[in-house]
Amino acid sequence: xxxxxxxxxxxxxxxxxxxxxxxxxxxxxxxxxxxxxxxxxxxxxxxxxxxxxxxxxxxxxxxxxxxxxxxxxxxxxxxxxxxxxxxxxxxxxxxxxxxxxxxxxxxxxxxxxxxxxxxxxxxxxxxxxxxxxxxxxxxxxxxxxxxxxxxxxxxxxxxxxxxxxxxxxxxxxxxxxxxxxxxxxxxxxxxxxxxxxxxxxxxxxxxxxxxxxxxxxxxxxxxxxxxxxxxxxxxxxxxxxxxxxxxxxxxxxxxxxxxxxxxxxxxxxxxxxxxxxxxxxxxxxxxxxxxxxxxxxxxxxxxxxxxxxxxxxxxxxxxxxxxxxxxxxxxxxxxxxxxxxxxxxxxxxxxxxxxxxxxxxxxxxxxxxxxxxxxxxxxxxxxxxxxxxxxxxx
Ligand code: PLP
Numbered sequence: 001x002x003x004x005x006x007x008x009x010x011x012x013x014x015x016x017x018x019x020x021x022x023x024x025x026x027x028x029x030x031x032x033x034x035x036x037x038x039x040x041x042x043x044x045x046x047x048x049x050x051x052x053x054x055x056x057x058x059x060x061x062x063x064x065x066x067x068x069x070x071x072x073x074x075x076x077x078x079x080x081x082x083x084x085x086x087x088x089x090x091x092x093x094x095x096x097x098x099x100x101x102x103x104x105x106x107x108x109x110x111x112x113x114x115x116x117x118x119x120x121x122x123x124x125x126x127x128x129x130x131x132x133x134x135x136x137x138x139x140x141x142x143x144x145x146x147x148x149x150x151x152x153x154x155x156x157x158x159x160x161x162x163x164x165x166x167x168x169x170x171x172x173x174x175x176x177x178x179x180x181x182x183x184x185x186x187x188x189x190x191x192x193x194x195x196x197x198x199x200x201x202x203x204x205x206x207x208x209x210x211x212x213x214x215x216x217x218x219x220x221x222x223x224x225x226x227x228x229x230x231x232x233x234x235x236x237x238x239x240x241x242x243x244x245x246x247x248x249x250x251x252x253x254x255x256x257x258x259x260x261x262x263x264x265x266x267x268x269x270x271x272x273x274x275x276x277x278x279x280x281x282x283x284x285x286x287x288x289x290x291x292x293x294x295x296x297x298x299x300x301x302x303x304x305x306x307x308x309x310x311x312x313x314x315x316x317x318x319x320x321x322x323x324x325x326x327x328x329x330x331x332x333x334x335x336x337x338x339x340x341x342x343x344x345x346x347x348x349x350x351x352x353x354x355x356x357x358x359x360x361x362x363x364x365x366x367x368x369x370x371x372x373x374x375x376x377x378x379x380x381x382x383x384x385x386x387x388x389x390x391x392x393x394x
Contacts, residue, residue, distance in 0.1 A: 001316045002362045006202075007149050007179060007295060007353035008320055012245070013204040019248040020206075023241035031238050032229065041240045048247035052211050055250040056177070056196060057187040065212045065230045066243050070178040071100035072223070073197030073212040074143070076234065077174040078104050080220025081141050081195070082113070088140035094118045094126060095338040096150075101143050101176055102334075118144075123287035124153035124339050128163060135167035145176040146196075147183070150335040150351055151286045152295025154184065161192030172218055178202055182253030183260055183292040194218045200242065204355075205249035209242035256356050265293035267363045268354050272296040274367040279374050280394045281387060285341050285349055294354040297336075299345030300374055301390060302383040308350055311373040317366055319352045344386070 003011070029038035031045050049061040058064060067073045078101065082091070093105050095117045109115050116134040119127045126144070135142070142164050147154045157175055164171050174195040177186060182203035188196055195214050201207040214220055214233070226235030253260075275282050281301040300308060305321035312319060321333070332346045341349065352366075378387055 001318065002366060003318050004352045004354060004358065004362075004366065005318045005320050006355040006358075007152075007351065009201045009207060010204045010355055011357060012206050013249060013252055015252060016205055016245045016248045020241040020245040023244055027240070031240060032227070041238075044240060044244050045238055048243045051247035051250050052198075055181070055186065055254060056198070056213055057189055058213055058215070059189060060216060062231065063213055063215055065214060065233045066238060066246075067197075067210040067212050067234060068208055068239070069210045070098075070176065070197055070199030070202070073199070073210045074098070074100045074174070074176055075104055076212055076220065076223045077195040077197060077214070078108075078141065078143060079223055080214075080233075081172050081174070081218065082108070083221035084219045085140060088138050090114045090116075090136060090138040091140055092116045092118065092131070092134055092142040094120065094144055094155075096120055096124065096148055096335040097143065097145055098149055098176060098178070101145070101174075105143070114138075120153075120338050122339050122341075123290075124148060124151045124285075124335070125287075125290070126155050126160070128156070128159060131160065132163050132167065135164055135171060137168060139164075139168050139171045141172045141174060143174040143176065145178075146180040146186075147177075147292045147295075148335060149179045150333055151297045151339075152179070152291040152353075153286055154180070154290050154292060157191045157193065165192065179295075180292060181250075182257070183294060185257065188213055188215070195220075200246035200249060203249050203253045205246040206242055209239055209246045211246070259356055261293050264354050264356055264358065267358055267360060268294055268296055268352075270360075271352060271354075271363050271366060272298070275370055278367075278371045280391045281374065281378060283345055285336060285339065285345070295351065296353075297349060297351045299336075299341060300348035300350065300377075301342075301344045302381050302387050303348040303374065303377045305348050305350055307377055308348060308373060311377065312369075315369055315373075317369070319350050321350055344383075 027040045029041050031042035049064045052064045053061040172194040175193045177196050178199045181198040200209040222233050224235045283299045285297040285299050336346050
C-alpha cells in the first residue's frame with residue numbers, strides 16, 4: 001500500500017502511541033480529582049499545553065484549549081467570538097475554506113449575518129484588495145485558512161492580519177491551521193492571529209483530538225457548556241491519552257520540520273515533475289510556488305477522477321479527488337471551481353499528499369504507474385478529438 005492521502009489523515013507515529021499508552025491503563029485518573037493519583041494526569045495535561053503553546057509560539061499556555069478535532073476548533077472559534085459580542089453582524093471568509101468553516105458561515109447567514117466570501121485567482125491566491133475593501137466597522141470576524149487542504153496553497157496570513165487590523169482593530173482573525181501544522185513553521189504572535197485551530201490526526205497523532213488557540217485579548221462564549229475544564233472554555237473530562245499523544249506528535253513534527261521542508265518537498269516535486277512531463281493531458285492546478293511542501297493537485301484532462309482513483313487503488317495507491325469530506329459526491333470540488341479550473345480538468349483532478357513516511361521507492365512506483373493508468377483511461381474517453389489536439393499542442 002502506498003499512502004499519498006496525508007491531507008485526509010495520517011498514520012499515528014509509533015512514539016506517539018507509546019507516549020499515550022500509560023494514560024489508558026495506569027495513569028487513568030480524572031485530572032480534576034484531588035487525590036494524589038490524579039497528579040500525574042493533570043501534570044501531563046499541563047505539560048502538553050506547554051508543548052502546544054511552543055508549537056505555535058503562543059505567549060501563554062492559558063491561551064490553549066484542547067478540543068476533539070479541527071472542526072470543533074473552528075466551530076468554537078467562530079461561534080464563540082460571535083456569541084460573545086452579538087452586536088456586530090458582518091463576517092468574512094474565503095470561497096475555498098474547509099466545510100467546517102464554510103458551512104458554519106452558511107448557517108450564520110440564515111441567522112442574520114452578512115457574509116462576504118472572498119475570491120481566489122486561478123493559482124488559488126487570495127484577493128487581498130477584496131479583503132481590504134470589505135472590512136468595515138461592523139466586521140466582527142474574518143476566518144481564513146493558513147493553507148488549503150486540496151491545493152496546499154499558503155495564504156499570506158501576516159499581510160491578511162495587517163490589512164484587517166488597519167481597517168478595524170476590533171475585528172478578530174480566526175486561522176484554520178489544520179493543513180500547516182507540521183508542514184511549515186507557525187508563529188501566532190508574529191502573524192497577528194487572534195484564534196487558530198489545529199487537528200492532531202493531520203500530524204501523526206490519533207483522530208479525536210485538536211487544539212484551539214485564543215489569544216488573551218480575545219473573548220469567546222464556550223460551545224460546550226458543563227464543568228470548569230479548559231478554564232470554562234470547553235467542558236468535558238479531558239481526553240488525557242490523546243492530549244498527551246498530540247503533544248508528542250507536535251514535538252516530533254517540530255523536530256521533523258526541516259525534513260518536511262526539504263526531503264518531503266523534494267519527493268513531492270519529483271512526483272509532480274514526472275507526472276507533468278510524462279502525461280500529456282496532465283496540468284498543475286496551482287502555481288509551482290507558495291504551497292505546503294507535501295501537496296500537489298493535478299488535473300488529468302478529459303478523464304474522470306473517480307475512475308483514476310479506482311485504477312490507482314487496484315495497485316494499492318491511495319490519493320483523493322477533492323477533500324475527504326466531498327469525495328464520494330459527484331459535485332466537483334468547490335475549491336477548484338473557485339479557482340476556475342477548466343471544466344475539462346476539474347473532474348479529473350487528483351490530490352497527492354505525502355508525509356515524512358513517504359519513500360523514494362513509493363514515489364518512483366507512482367511515477368511509473370500513473371502514465372499507464374491515464375493512458376488506459378484516456379483510451380476509452382469519448383473526447384478523442386480533444387485529446388488528440390491536446391497531444392499535438394504538447
Ligand atoms: N480544516 C482543514 C483545512 C482540513 O483539511 C480539515 C480536515 O480535513 C479540517 C479543518 C477538519 O479537521 P477534523 O477532521 O479534525 O475535524
